[in-house]
Amino acid sequence: MKIDARLLIAASLLAVATPAVAAVSPAVGKALNAAAAAAKSRNAAGVAAAIGQARAAATTAEEREKTAQMAGFAFTAVGQFGQAAAALEQVGAPCNQLGPLYYRAGQMDKAVAIARNCPGEASQIMVAQAMTRQGNHKAAIAAYNKLIASNGAKPVYLENLAGAQFKSGDKKGYLATINRLIKSDPSPKRWKVLLTELQGHNMRSEAKLALYHLMLTTGTLERPTDLQDFARLALINGQAAVAKAALDKTGGGTDPMSQKLAAAAAAGVAKEGPEALKLSASPATAFKGGNAYLGLGDYAKAMAAYDKAIAANGLDADYARVFKGIAAVKGGQKAAAIAAFKGVNEKSGMGEIAGLWSLYAATRG
Incomplete structure (x- = not known):
């Protein structure tokens, strides 16, 4: 069972609310309003064009900041997470907002670099999941063990730890983790996940x-x-x-x-x-x-x-x-x-x- 990466972006989506467009020039304001409208209709080309116009028209620090905030919101709305993150990073957005955006953009190295220095459980999850997506199972094992040490042996963490151990060839660690899982929940459902996975093993x-x-x-x-x-x-x-x-x-x-x-x-x-x-x-x-x-x-x-x-x-x-x-x-x-x-x-x-x-x-x- 994998942690849904969409959960990691939820806080970012909430934080990147539609920014106000007051206190900017009419040209910038018009472009930002166009970007918001394009984002609402999920028009990626329209978002890119409007943000480009706002950036070209912005002349003050405040206008550039509001343009970056709108870029973060609008690009996120149309699934352009890398562009959203890059825009928000320029105006000092918090790590718990930037990390999930880079993760969704598939920029794992960037996401991990940010998440490693970002407090909180969600950032630790992101590091572990990024390592898994990159196929670095040993690093994923270390990350899940850190998660468990910091936040408790939640079943979802144990499941992902077991998956990383299995893929890395750490049979001893895998069985130890499975022991912890089944001792806490020896249900048929839990056994089914384990045993159907084991069917793929080569064995006598x-x-x-x-x-x-x-x-x-x-x-x-x-x-x-x-x-x-x-x-x-x-x-x-x-x-x-x-x-x-x-x-x-x-x-x-x-x-x-x-x-x-x-x-x-x-x-x-x-x-x-x-x-x-x-x-x-x-x-x-x-x-x-x-x-x-x-x-x-x-x-x-x-x-x-x-x-x-x-x-x-x-x-x-x-x-x-x-x-x-x-x-x-x-x-x-x-x-x-x-x-x-x-x-x-x-x-x-x-x-x-x-x-x-x-x-x-x-x-x-």
């Missing part, structure tokens, strides 16, 4: 499957294409019943892929029980056995199978920790879930999703 199929499980659990898995992808990954990982449930939510489909997945899910469900028992017996295949039990909704047996895979300390150990945690969440064992997620090696490719599941478990109910 096991991590993507765990992400889909989290989306399902938080009520944010809605699109048929996502449900179909969830079913595909669940089938690959031996969670046939999970795949069938996901496909059922799509309402079926007549396309070849949907029919193929539905047939595979039905066949998998038919043999999932015996497969779960058989695979769980050996540490070498216990992870797959846990997946089968997870699909069947037998969370206690799933956890026991995953424990066997973890004890074997093979390649599946961190995958098993994540899915053991998922089984524990679904089985109502919060403490066991958090312990499992926290045991995941951050470098295993499962660390990020484990952190999010741990956050969900910690904020649940």
